[in-house]
Amino acid sequence: MSTTADLIAEGRLDEVWSKHCGFLDLSLQQFMQIQRRLFDEQLELLNRCELGRHFFRGRKPRTLEEFREIAPLTMYQDYLDLLKPDKADLLPAQPMLWMRTSGRTGEYGPKWVPCTRAFYDQIARYLIGTLILASARHKGEINLRPGDVFLYTVAPPPYLSGTTIRAVSEIFPFRFVPSIPEAEAMGFQERIQAGFLRSLETGIDFFVGLASVLLRIGEAFAGGGGSGMKPSTQLLRPRTIYRLGRAMVRSRLQKRSLLPKDIWTVKGMVASGMDAQVYKQRIEAMWGVNPLEAYACTEFGTIALQAWGARSKGLTLASESALWEFIPEAEYRAWRQDPTYKPKSLLLNEVTPGRYVLAGTSFGGGPFIRYVIGDLIRVIALNDPEFGIQLPQIVMESRVDDIIDMASLVLLTERSVWQAIGALNLPTMDWILRKEYDGGEPFLHLYIEGKNVVTDGLADALHQSLIDTMEDYATFATIMKRNPFRVSSLSVGTLQRYLELKQAEKADLGHLKPPRMQPSDAITQRLLAISAELARNPVAH
Amino acid sequence: MTYVQAVCLLALLSYLGLLIFVGRKARRPESRAFLLFLLAMTVWQWSVTIVTFTHNPQVALFWYTMALGLGGSFGFFYALFVRQFLNIRGHPGVIWIGGLVTLFFALWTLGGGGFIITDIYWNPRTGFWLPELGWMTYPMGVGLYGHLAYGMAHLARHYRRTTLPLVRNRLRYLLLGIALVFAGSIVNFSDTLKAYPIDIVANVLNAIFIAYAILRYKLLDIGFVVKRGLFYFIPASILGISYYLTILAAVNLFHAVTGSQVALVSLVVAALVAVGLQPLYVRLQGWLDPLFFREKYDLNRMLARLSQTASTVLDLDRLTAILLQEITMAMHVEHAVIFLRNKESGDFRPVAQFGLVRPVDMAFRPDNPVLIWLQQHRGAILTRTEIEVLPEFKALWTREREELENLAAEAFVPLFARGELVGLLVLGPKRSTLPYSEDDRRALLTMANQTAIAVQNAWLYQTTVHEKERTELIINQAFSGIIVLDLDLVIQKVNPGAAALIGRPAADLVGKRFTEVFGLEMWDEGSPLYLAVQNGRAVEPVETVLVTADRRRDILLGVTPLEDGYLLNFADITRIKELDRLRSGIVATVSHELRTPLASIKGYTDLLLQEFEGDNRTLRHEFLTIINEETDRLVQLVSDLLDLSRLESGRFERKQEPLYLDELVREMAKTLEVQARQADVTLHLDLPDDLPPLLGDRTLLTAVVKNLLGNAIKFSLPGGKVEVRVRYGNGTVTLEVQDQGIGIPVEELPHLFTKFYRASTARKAGIRGTGLGLALGKEAVELHHGRVSATSEEGIGSCFRVVLPVMDGFGDGSGEGTLVRESQP
Incomplete structure (x- = not known):
């Protein structure tokens, strides 16, 4: 069997592209054929296992249509008694390992997700595809080479990201910096610091991370902080000195402060998170490469990817990760209010532009049945003629439960707020948004944290920006005739301090940061307390 | 130099x-x-x-x-x-x-x-x-x-x-x-x-x-370019040298020749050289061809051989074996498998394999992406790499991927026949580890085109042969009789069922006219065959009687017109009719057996109610005794019926325990002593002391012994003697009960153990009975893995023999088994 590295070495680059990025070339009919066929296999497996019998309530669906009729929509709570390593016999296929991700505070602990061999191979194949797309400027371009340096800054196994890194290392000879055993033994901050420090010598070819993290590191360099790297003998190595010297010359020649792109010539960068779209230009300015947007989750691995060059407006769904069902937002809300209600769902070939909640059914022996991922997505177009993609294009709007409803006229999502902030071209900042009440009157309280952010007039600017960028909000503003925003600033370092405190409390990875939309009263109070403490004693931090 | x-x-x-x-x-x-x-x-x-x-x-x-x-x-x-x-x-x-x-x-x-x-x-x-x-x-x-x-x-x-x-x-x-x-x-x-x-x-x-x-x-x-260069270079060099040497020799020989003679001599030499060296050139090419283009040469030869043999071989196994052997040998392939489409399911299943140790146990579903790809890309060969890289193959199931992995398939060659994908040739890797070249692909496709129809024909032929064999088997194994007549009503085919029914070998019947065998009455107006011939339509089975040379049978006969004759399908229902008659008899017997004591009970009860006996206590006692006896008879009858029903249905729960047959006989002889004395019959017991035990149900075996002894006494003439013998040998114990009674006609012996059957001699003698005792006894003995038989001579007497296996560990005569008798009579 030819590995990707072999194909690259033999110059069979078309085949490499087809193998990892060919999903972008599928027609809608081919996409649905793949979905239906893999579903047939999954249905056969489900009908034979206890988990399937549990959700089918003793019935045996034979077709996709019967399945959608019989099987209920599920959420992780429905699997609490089923997804346990000691109950693997209940599953459609034996897992090769278990992954975990953060659970819901107060409801359940960490989520455990079984990983089958098929899933393991799939996540590896898609990560390579993601990196190829991230480094390609045009269709078919392969800039991936054996020995490329992959900066390992993501969470280690049993998290999805670390598991994917392990899976990739088995099929492609990346040079991971730090090495996999080292990175897996390090803490979160330590891993990032060690990675950047060593990459001063090795360079960076590929880097995967949250958009905000990519931006923050860039800003740290621009501010002369060097991403918080501590002095080390590593800095005395000839290649490091050469790299830093070259970077200094470059920045001096351009009469600006040092930026990551002066130090590293990154081939491809992958960004995830709602803010990826907003920060893209700034990340590119700092890193010299446009980050590719990726949408993934522990339950299904890769869900969707942006096309090559990272310029496409939408993301294209992966055909073999799961059977995708699109629940119209109103149907979803009706189901949440009345669990006995059977919401309608659409398959990819039935969708029209609009907002949906995505649900997936695992393939290849995975356990999830019509599982509501919890993300609100928008289908923005049924194809992308510019990139020659014949499949519907999606963008991620927000977590479905993180929406702030104002007078039933507008549903503010994290993405819509990011877009409004992005349009203002403000300095980099972090924020949280809450719907609060003043004498029974609701208002939107935006708490911001940023070095050079001026709060005066920000509420009006944001209000106007939302009117300009969001039709529903404009209607809301016309009817309500008031600006619902109030802005408060948090001391610089508040969110970082919060993160440190949560780390010290050994909080789960998913709960290290406060939710950006509608955090609880307790979290908000804690943030305000930290902010006040930092305002009193900034040096202590 | x-x-x-x-x-x-x-x-x-x-x-x-x-x-x-x-x-x-x-x-x-x-x-x-x-x-x-x-x-x-x-x-x-x-x-x-x-x-x-x-x-x-x-x-x-x-x-x-x-x-x-x-x-x-x-x-x-x-x-x-x-x-x-x-x-x-x-x-x-x-x-x-x-x-x-x-x-x-x-x-x-x-x-x-x-x-x-x-x-x-x-x-x-x-x-x-x-x-x-x-x-x-x-x-x-x-x-x-x-x-x-x-x-x-x-x-x-x-x-x-x-x-x-x-x-x-x-x-x-x-x-x-x-x-x-x-x-x-x-x-x-x-x-x-x-x-x-x-x-x-x-x-x-x-x-x-x-x-x-x-x-x-x-x-x-660029291997091909190099080979091509060498291929032309070597013979050209040899020829050039040959020309040079020839001309050199000519110049030496004709050094005196000058002027126009030179041209003449050159012409002659050139002609000779051309004539002489041309065969050499051809032969050289012939040697070099396989030497430099070995694979291509082998492929061409393989194709030539296959085109000759494929169309002439109808045996699928042989054809596929030839095909696989040729391909694996010519292309140096490690293994190969042929899959053919199953018409019913549409699946492609393996029919032949070569080079694999384990039999291939997999099938391609009709919607398998491999098949769909081959159908969409006619004239193309699918390779493993394409399966790995093309996005449409993401639709492969995990299990299918594993199966392909186990098959180590490198190339999939479609077999199209009459525009339809009928099969698949799956090839493993080449021994050289090289990928399949363009030459290989061309050769494989040519081979596929040449052989697909032949393979399909062979497959159809084999399917037809199998189908025919299956049909033959069904016809031959059918209990019913099947006869095929031609349009002149001459018998063409007779199955064993029909031959058995008619009572003559099939060979005797084939070629004879129908009426010769079955008689003219089977060709009467209104007979099934007559109606089928007249109307040209199938006739539903009807009951009729088949009279052959030595017997008469009830049959159910249906006739179906065929394209070139008639199909007679008949079943022997003689036994069913007999059973029907028997059932009627049983109902009559049971009714009679129930009615007789009931009538008696009713009569005597009425008399008692009318106080017919007056103060006669003796008469009342007699009436009550009769009622009591008739009630016992009814109870016995119903009990026998229930026991028999349970034994026949296998629902009887046997309580096994070690038993000694001699003890049972002694006990029963004692019980029947009074009855024997009343009938003036002497019981003579011949029982050895050292009998091994049986493992059996005491109640059942006691009933058997009682029945045999009771019958012997009942059917004996006054003054007669009943001999009861028990013997041990060959792991069995045999009980023989011989009487000197009225006997049973020999022809009735086979029916003796049928329920409700009563011997004619018993009926004539007016001896009462239900006809259930012996049937019950037979079932009981067979439940103990024993057997029962009877011999008799009318007017002389009868002998009933029961053979039962002894308990495990006692039957080999080694005496290893030990069991202490609780009591000795």
Whole structure:
């Protein structure tokens, strides 16, 4: 069997592209054929296992249509008694390992997700595809080479990201910096610091991370902080000195402060998170490469990817990760209010532009049945003629439960707020948004944290920006005739301090940061307390 | 010519040859880079060769300068080739700097810059001029060896990383060759060793390795060009030499010939040569063809053989075996499997395999992406790589992927017949580890086109044969009779069922007219056959009577008109009719047996109610006794019926315990003693003392013994004797009860153990009974894995024999089994 590295070495680059990025070339009919066929296999497996019998309530669906009729929509709570390593016999296929991700505070602990061999191979194949797309400027371009340096800054196994890194290392000879055993033994901050420090010598070819993290590191360099790297003998190595010297010359020649792109010539960068779209230009300015947007989750691995060059407006769904069902937002809300209600769902070939909640059914022996991922997505177009993609294009709007409803006229999502902030071209900042009440009157309280952010007039600017960028909000503003925003600033370092405190409390990875939309009263109070403490004693931090 | 000159010439020719062949197909970047490397090497060899032949120091100096100036760039071009070959894109600065350094030294050398060749001197030992190298050659050498080392390092790194045997082989020879060049040229820095052409020998070996990698492992994909070149070059050379020698001989022979005679002689010689050498040329081509194009030659021969045999073989197993053997042998394939479509399910299932140890146990579903791809891409072969890389194959199931992995399938060849995909030839990897070439693909497709119809025909033939065999089996094994008549009502086929029914062998019946066998009454108006012939429609089965030579049978006969005759399908229902009659008899018997005591009970009860007896207590007692006896009789009858029903249905729960048959007989003889005395019958027991035990149900076996003894007494004449014997032998105990009674007609003996059957002698003698006792006894004995039989002679008496197996451990006569009798009579 030819590995990707072999194909690259033999110059069979078309085949490499087809193998990892060919999903972008599928027609809608081919996409649905793949979905239906893999579903047939999954249905056969489900009908034979206890988990399937549990959700089918003793019935045996034979077709996709019967399945959608019989099987209920599920959420992780429905699997609490089923997804346990000691109950693997209940599953459609034996897992090769278990992954975990953060659970819901107060409801359940960490989520455990079984990983089958098929899933393991799939996540590896898609990560390579993601990196190829991230480094390609045009269709078919392969800039991936054996020995490329992959900066390992993501969470280690049993998290999805670390598991994917392990899976990739088995099929492609990346040079991971730090090495996999080292990175897996390090803490979160330590891993990032060690990675950047060593990459001063090795360079960076590929880097995967949250958009905000990519931006923050860039800003740290621009501010002369060097991403918080501590002095080390590593800095005395000839290649490091050469790299830093070259970077200094470059920045001096351009009469600006040092930026990551002066130090590293990154081939491809992958960004995830709602803010990826907003920060893209700034990340590119700092890193010299446009980050590719990726949408993934522990339950299904890769869900969707942006096309090559990272310029496409939408993301294209992966055909073999799961059977995708699109629940119209109103149907979803009706189901949440009345669990006995059977919401309608659409398959990819039935969708029209609009907002949906995505649900997936695992393939290849995975356990999830019509599982509501919890993300609100928008289908923005049924194809992308510019990139020659014949499949519907999606963008991620927000977590479905993180929406702030104002007078039933507008549903503010994290993405819509990011877009409004992005349009203002403000300095980099972090924020949280809450719907609060003043004498029974609701208002939107935006708490911001940023070095050079001026709060005066920000509420009006944001209000106007939302009117300009969001039709529903404009209607809301016309009817309500008031600006619902109030802005408060948090001391610089508040969110970082919060993160440190949560780390010290050994909080789960998913709960290290406060939710950006509608955090609880307790979290908000804690943030305000930290902010006040930092305002009193900034040096202590 | 000195050996040095010969080696140099050989090296020159080698590189010149490679240069020509590679140059003809240098379209890809790596081929062009390799061409530049070969060009530099050729210049080097050319220069050195001239130096070894010249005696002029100026000429030698010039060509040494050329060798160093132009030929010395081979290291750089090799590094460039390695980068292109391995698709290395990083650090382009390395190659730019390397190029500039090489260019600088080339210009410096060719421009006459100093410190390169400082002097030149004649070496009498080698017999050619040698250069005195200046200090500039050292940095120049660093550049050259640096480039070679760079190339070698990357080749070695890639060799270590790659998993493909083919790539490893290519890299192995490249690496080995360039390592030799590296080592060989370093020798030139030794004043002693540079006198020997070690570097040139190394260069020759490098050329050989490269040529081998090109031919054997398709390096740069120019193997065909090289082969084609050699293919024409060798016979042309032989012919050229032959022409030369012939003309030389002619000139020597006819040296006196002049003027126009020369033309004449030349014409004659040319004609002779053409006539004489043409067959030689053809034969040469014939030898070279399989030698240089072995695979293609083998493939063509395979196709020729298959086209001859495929259409003539109808046996699927043989055809597929031939096909698989031919393909695996001609293409050097490790294994191959043929899948054919199953018409009912649409699945493609394996029908033949070759080279695999385990039988292939997998099937392609009709919606398998492999089949869909082959149907969509007619005239194409699917390879494993395509399955790995094309997005439509993401639809493969995990299980299907594993099956393909286990099958180690490298190529899938479609078998199309009449525009329909009917089969699939799955080939494993080639023994050479090379991928399937274009020639292979063409040959496989030609083979598929030639053989698909033949395979399908054979498949259909086999299916038909199987179907026919199946039908034959069904007909032959059918209990019912099947007879096929032609349109003249002559018997064409008779199945064993029919022959058995008629009571004559099938061979006796075939060819006879229907009425000859069955009689004219079967051809009466209104008979099923008559109606079928008249109406041309099938006649539903009707009951009728078949009279043959020696018997008469009830049958159910249906007739179906066929295209060329009639199908008679008949079932023997004699037994069913008998059973029906028997059932009616049973109902009558049971009714009678129930009614008689009931009538008696009713009558005597009425009398008692009417106080008919008055004060006569004796009479009342007699009435009550009769009622009691008749009630007992009813209870016994119902009990027997229930026991029999349970035994027959297998629902009887046997309570097993060790029993001694002699004890049972003694007990029962004692019980029946009064009855025997009343009937004036003497019971004589012949029971041995050392009988082994039986394992059985006491109640059942007691009933058996009681029944046999009771019958013997009941059917004996007054003054008669009943002999009861028990014997042990061969692991069984036998009970014989022999009476001197009325006996049973011999022809009735087979029915004796049928329920409700009563012997005619008993009925005539007016001896009451239900006809259930012996049936019950037989079921009970058989439940104990025993057997029961009877012999009799009317008016003399009867003998009933029961054989029962002894308990395990007592039957072999070894006496190993021990059981203590609780009581001895």
